Amino acid sequence: MPAVTHADLAACIAGLPAVSLAALKLFGGDQPACAGWFPTTISQETVVQATLELIAYGTRCAAAAHRLSGLRPVALPVPIMEYAL
């Protein structure tokens, strides 16, 4: 089995498709360029829905990070030299 490097692992994760969030779409696409830091011409209903989705996404990510931080060491069948004991 070929060895996997830390860079390979990072590239694998970085290659994952970006999550589709309404909040990210509010910046670009057909939205008019905003004069300030944030868009101001978007309806309240759209902003609220995007916020709810973003909060839910942030909560899921925080929960996943919490679970990962508590993982026990496991024996990998794939050798990654940077993490060799």
Next chain:
Amino acid sequence: MMNLTTLLAAQGQIASLLQRQPVTALAYAFSWLDPFHLLELDAEDGEDDLLYFLQVCRACFPALYATALHALGEGTSGDRLEHLLLDALNPLLPAPLDSLEQMRFGVPFEALGVDSLDNVDFADTYPRLAPVARWMAGDGEPLDSDTAATIATTLIASLTPYGDASAHHDLANLLRWLAGQSGNTLVDFTQEDIYENGMDLPDWSPADLAFLNDCQDEADQIIESALRGLARLETDALWRAQFQQNCHLIRSTLGKKGHHEPDLTWPAGAVDGAANAADPPA
């Protein structure tokens, strides 16, 4: 020298750059729509009521949190913002808030309990309940709260078999309210009791809020039922007479050796003049 036009252009360029990479775009979106995710503010110890409100709403009412941030982004502030937020928040609470500042005292609720019968101001404080206490006492001395509770317990036991949809259920709830025996804290205790006895009050969390909303709804239903029972005793001579008779029977057995439960009977239903001495449904 850098002028305003240059500054605005720089702002636009920075914003544009931030949106090009997924990670920075995501951070940018959070800073706009969910800044509390990044800031991890601890508004608990601060003095800013709006920050505290936003922190609570993010946990318990995310849509209201988003609405509040949107209103802030549009420049709404001061009294108008507070009215806007309270109008949206109050229907979601067990009891309404008068100001955002009150959020710091915890989830608002309305305790509906009555003071002890031993309270010298009972008759003045509860002019409609005082006659019920007198009917329970009969011709003797006013009842102390322990004796009243004993009588109420026996009466409730005799009324319960008639079922939740009966007039008897309303009278049982009146007695539970009067004697603090409903099992619902908001019915059995006054607001003062709850604060002075050091009871653990619910936190601003979705679970505690849901629990307190359910508790308040149940309390409101019990009191509504109890008031129907009270109105029946006030207006229906047959029910009032039977109530007094049953109280007399219970009092006559109190403290006697070989105490046994008296055989209590109640009018059959809610209609005036209905047949007396009806047995509860099987």
